[in-house]
Amino acid sequence: MKLIGIAVVALIAGSLLLPAPAPQEKKEVSLTNVSYDPTRELYKEITEKFSRAYQAKTGQAIVVNNSHGGSGAQARSVLGGLKADLVTLALASDIEILEARGFIKAGWQDRFPGNSSPYTSAIVFLVRKGNPKGFKAWSDLARPDASVITPNPKTSGGARWNFMAAWGSVTQNGGTEAQAIDFLRKLFERVPVLDTGARGSTTTFVQKKIGDVLISWENEALLALKEEGGDQVEIVYPDSTILAEPPVAVVDRVVDQRGTRAAAEEFVRFLYTDEAQEVIAKWGYRPRNAEILARHQNALPPFKKLFTIKEVAGSWTEAQKKYFSSGGIFDQIYQPR
């Protein structure tokens, strides 16, 4: 019995020594921001700037750790115990899951301006330089010679925006639901790789050079352009696309447990400040602040036609159920014929 006792004590002692998020840290407050896949560079910079601003304002040292992954996968992790003080996810329904399970109080979306979305984006195409296959419209993606890259809607928020944008390109332009299903089936037949997150798809298209066209967040496409250079890829804005509003929320359950509510709310408020909105524009997201957006018109031009999730599907909750749940439309598209 001595042997077990020693080992158990050693195990517990050892695991407590390891850097695990500790509830009471007097020297430095820490927040965990659980975010979706593409926002890595964005939040790296924003959290650094926030730390400085917060310390200047309150004298308290603060560090914000970021976690990134497919939006759905991240939401699942928070439900499973990932200690998120903040969630900055890709779509409202991933945050609504947390609300449904009591992690976030009702009415979260009204707590911050713009439906709690400090930035918006849209879905665009990224193609090889010179657009050799001439992708202009959504319907081009169903051509037999097209190889399309998009992530897996089961795990990625961006993938679900892509899906709804493709769907809306049919139904918002006079097409029927049957036509939309047909279009999406053809589209997914042309997808050789399904990554778990939007960044994975970008990596596949840009670095691994798989596929002819990437359906992507505008900010991801702009980042790829920046990283790879304009001589490798270029952006194509389709005729119509969906307005993507990735929301943010404070996770009530966690901040109350950790005593970090004030700091977390401060972080979200920071996202709306001019300083942060400039960083947002820098990384290719569309800031809520109209002035700052106007200043970045070159990189972030106005859209030809924009529709919202409300117009296409009513709400994300409905869309999640109809299209992305087990046995929903996406699953049906993959059934063998």
Next chain:
Amino acid sequence: MNSRDEAPAWVRYLFLFGALVFVALLLLLPALNVLAQAFVKGAGPYFSSIADKDTLQAIFLTTGVAILAVAVNTVFGVAASWAITKYEFWGKSLLVTLIDLPFSVSPVVSGLIYVLTFGIETRLGSWLDNHGIQILYAAPGILLATTFVTFPFVAREVMPVMEAVGIDQEEAALTLGASGWQTFWQITLPDIKWGVLYGVILCGSRAMGEYGAVSVVSGHITGKTDTLSLRVEKLYQEYQTQAAFTVASLLLFLAFLTLGVKAAVEWRLRRQLAEATRKAEPA
């Protein structure tokens, strides 16, 4: 080149060439590729990639977890080997099979079971959460998953050695008045040391490199719950290919170190087992 083969020289050279080509293609080239990609920007960026604070944190986390996992599996592995080799009891082969069970479990499943056990939707999970103890998405969860996947390594290496050495020496010591613990520390342990060391090396190496199981339980919080393998993946996804290969090269060096130490210990271990077998054979 000489050999025990009667085949004509050209056949021998063909076989040798073929074997070496496969070794180069399958084993050497991938390793060289890691180094080439890691140093593609030169030595400066290589070292600053290692000095990156999130990478250093990953090194610290991975090493800490590996040490603890090895410690647990060594202590209990030796205990299990003792129980199995020195006594007769019903269900012994079942016990051995159960100890080997983690080998049959795919890494993703190895992580999944801990999510199912400690997730806050379970009673245990929510109890722990209410008391401020975090298992999943933090170091303890990573430790558990890592300990699981490396569970059998030490026991498997120690058992044959304990078996081969037999119990005569221990029995002799006991009749001379030594206590159980004294016997263990002074007789058994020196006898099995090569087996233990070998198991420790295998266990540690696997623990440092585990990916699938840890990926499920980690939470992927940069600078906090990323192990080295997860850091490699993350850097790659963040357009930092050279940095990804740099971290990969650290793991590669560790692999080569492991191979070297392993080769040295293996030789001694095999010699010990061969001697023990020879002693056991009738003259």
Next chain:
Amino acid sequence: MRRRNIPGFKTTMGATLAWLGLLVLIPLARLVTTSSGLSGSEFWKAVWSPQAVAAYELTFGAALLAAVANGAIGLLIAWVLVRYQFPGKNVVNSLIDIPFALPTAVAGLTYGSLYAPKGWIGRFLTPLGIEAVHNRLAVVIVLTFVSLPFVVRALQPVLEDLGTESEEAAHSLGATRWQTFRHVLFPSILPALLTGIALAFARAVGEYGSVVFVSGNIPMKTQIAPVVIMGHLEAFEFDQASAIALALLVASFAINGGINFLSRWSRRHEQ
């Protein structure tokens, strides 16, 4: 004859059972309890959905191909290592263990890079029209890497013990080299070869990290079974994830049981 006259049985058995129970058995049991939340037909639907079946085909099919390929490659390498002398032989012998020591994520990363269209190896394959990333071929290649040592290490001791007397005898009786190999050598090493292939197969079936880097993960085409489980996990479908995990576990268990039987048969065969 061993009796319990050595102290420590209770302590060591207690420790062993605690370690085993807490770390292995209870968590694994959760698979059963979680998937038991499904009705019989739901369970079957999860475990035998078209997507899961396609994944099993790839997982087991690619593993088998890789194991058999390693049977041939491993035999060649083991033969050369045992029968031939050449400079650097010890180094080559140590290199064989690289897949044991190299983390799977690193293997996946470097193989993905090597076989990409512009990679060191990929650049030779592209003009031939061969794609070796994001398809089943990529999976087989990386599984061949991962399971290579098993065949080599299974064959080496047997080849070493074999000696050359039977060959020399056959030779003196007028057999050609091929006949000698086919009728004298091969039957002797077959049990070990099969054991090695079976071990390689078991290892390849369980592989995850390196495959996800190179396979593409397209449902119905290049998804391995663990990725299907991950998909359910990330969609919060725990019971379905558990069901497939359980099925996979049972299959692995059966495979390992078969391997144990095989290696016991081969050891008996040697004597």
